[in-house]
Structure formats: structure tokens, C-alpha cells
Amino acid sequence: MIASQLLTQDELALLFEGDQNQPMYVYQDTVPAELQVLKNNCVAIDPRDENVKMLIARMYKTVTDGDRAGVGIAAPQVGFNRRLFLVKRFDKANEPFEFFLNPQIIWYSSLLQQGEEGCLSIENRYEAVYRSMTIQLTYFDLEGNQYQEVVEGYTAVIMQHEYDHLNGILFTDRIVEQAQREYEDATIETPLVYEV
Numbered sequence: 001m002i003a004s005q006l007l008t009q010d011e012l013a014l015l016f017e018g019d020q021n022q023p024m025y026v027y028q029d030t031v032p033a034e035l036q037v038l039k040n041n042c043v044a045i046d047p048r049d050e051n052v053k054m055l056i057a058r059m060y061k062t063v064t065d066g067d068r069a070g071v072g073i074a075a076p077q078v079g080f081n082r083r084l085f086l087v088k089r090f091d092k093a094n095e096p097f098e099f100f101l102n103p104q105i106i107w108y109s110s111l112l113q114q115g116e117e118g119c120l121s122i123e124n125r126y127e128a129v130y131r132s133m134t135i136q137l138t139y140f141d142l143e144g145n146q147y148q149e150v151v152e153g154y155t156a157v158i159m160q161h162e163y164d165h166l167n168g169i170l171f172t173d174r175i176v177e178q179a180q181r182e183y184e185d186a187t188i189e190t191p192l193v194y195e196v
């Protein structure tokens with residue numbers, strides 16, 4: 001069990017600053033003080049903290065904000081070093097955004113996929129990153145119930161990108177790390193056709 005903490009006074013001040021119906025400012029890697037927040041390891045959040053709903057609502061407003069919309073956002077990107085992210089579920093009907101409190105990726109497939117990534121905190125950079133094809137994760141809802149799910153494909157890519165944010169890792173860090181490694185192409189066998 002992760003030790004959870006209520007939002008601090010400083011965090012509440014940031015959360016309730018300005019017009020709460022407006023998107024929040026997204027921290028940028030080009031600003032040293034903001035990069036520091038992006039590089040921090042995040043701490044657990046108390047799912048039953050009443051203020052968490054507002055944080056989720058404001059992050060949703062931010063990630064769906066017109067021209068600057070994204071497919072996922074993590075709490076450190078709006079200044080909260082907390083274990084929370086929102087992800088657009090391309091693997092579900094109507095592709096809803098869902099939030100994940102205190103997520104933990106407990107299994108990564110060794111089979112990888114490579115796709116272009118960008119980040120709301122890194123302007124004008126889009127590059128290919130290797131990610132696991134399939135992951136298994138656990139997370140909590142606002143009542144403190146824990147769930148476990150297996151996710152694959154593009155939605156799994158977004159989750160791995162956002163999960164990295166909670167550990168202070170940016171996709172540009174992954175590019176540097178992956179440049180040192182060699183990858184083998186997998187041979188995907190043609191599915192068998194069963195005659196019935």
C-alpha cells in the first residue's frame with residue numbers, strides 16, 4: 001500500500017489560483033524552475049482528498065484545450081509532483097479521457113512498439129520512442145478502490161509516457177537512453193487459419 005497524503009497548502013493555493021474554469025499553465029522544459037518540477041519523483045495522492053476532483057477537472061480542461069490539446073497529461077506538468085495522470089482511451093468506444101490515481105505499471109511486455117511522441121511540456125519536438133506493446137497496471141479511483149488492467153497498443157504508449165512523468169522521466173530522456181541500445185526486429189508470424 002502506498003502512503004497517501006492530502007494536498008498541501010501550497011498545492012491548494014496553486015489549484016485554486018485564478019479562474020478554475022480555465023486550463024492550467026503547462027510547465028515547460030525550457031524554464032529551469034519548471035524543468036526541476038518535471039524532473040522530480042512524484043509522491044502518492046490521497047484518493048479521498050476532496051480537492052483531487054478539482055485537480056482532475058482542471059487537468060482535463062488543460063489537456064482538452066483547443067489547439068494545445070493532447071492525448072494525456074500528468075500532474076507534474078501543471079505543477080503538482082503527485083502520482084496522477086489522465087489518458088485518452090483510444091482502446092474504448094468514444095475514446096474517453098480517464099484518470100489514474102497512484103498508478104503502478106506492474107508488468108511490461110518485452111515485445112516493443114515504436115511510435116512518434118510529443119509532449120505538452122516540450123515544444124516542437126516529435127520523435128520515435130520504443131515502448132512496450134502491452135502493459136499491466138494497477139490504479140485507484142476516488143473512493144480508494146484499486147483496479148488492475150491490461151492495456152495494449154497506442155493507449156499503452158500514452159500510459160507509459162505519462163507514467164514516466166511521475167518518475168521525472170521525459171520522452172527525450174528515453175530517446176537518449178534508447179540511442180545506446182540495439183533493438184532487434186521481431187518476426188510476427190502469420191496467424192494460423194483454423195478450418196472448422
Ligand SMILES: [Zn+2]
Binds near residue numbers: 118119120121161165
Ligand atoms: Zn509528456
